[in-house]
Amino acid sequence: MNKRQFDALDDYFGALLEETAPALHSQPEPPAEPVAAFADPAEEQRRQALEALLARVAELKEEESASPVAETVIVEPEPAVVADVAEISEPTQILQMQAEPAESAWRNMDTESSFQVLFFEVAGMTFAVPLTHLGGIYQMSRMTSLFGKPDWFAGVLTERQRQLYVVDTARWAMPGHQAREEYQYLVTLGESNWGLGCHQLKGTALLHREQVKWRASPGSRPWLAGMVKEKMCALLHVDALIGLLEQGKNIDGQQA
Structure with a gap:
């Protein structure tokens, strides 16, 4: 990426954080170099890499809080096992997708001076x-579809x-996107089922915190905690994102 392209992207993302730019999905994304990409397509190597990553997640959570947390595991898909729709519960607060007013003021994420992230x-x-x-x-496997949900609810x-409630992330992040994507993985958010x-x-x-251009206010994109400057990519505000999903709202805060 040459200096002119970098300066243009820096100006765009600066405007995005100040709520003066159009939605993230409306701009082309520059190619990004993977930090530690899983280059080997062998299934066993992918499994081992994921297990190592999840072991690190568990360590970080133990360091963050003395209270016990649920063990995070990667699950191998079970072939041709699909739950019956009648057996699926629909918690009112989650799957009915009812918009509710925010109970508390938005605040950005608290992190250590340095913290690890996953890029996907x-x-x-x-x-x-x-x-x-x-x-x-x-790893993605067979899902059960439900009627009456937003088009981004896979x-x-x-x-x-x-x-686990699967989000078709492309449709959620790019309203109007029609193609049904074939995803390889499901990245779950915090302690939620999303x-x-x-x-x-x-x-x-x-x-390091100085490598992120942090937002000071939520604006119309509370899901955006900031931009990772070097990678020019969005850092997700997980709690705010979960709140949007529970209200049935897309990346622009629009109700389905």
């Missing part, structure tokens, strides 16, 4: 999520008696 790619867009806010990573994935479908895991990196 969806339809050419790169997102980053702090490992301490990562619930887990699952379905319910049942893993070890846990129901997960973002993604095409590629692009590795992890240690970030």
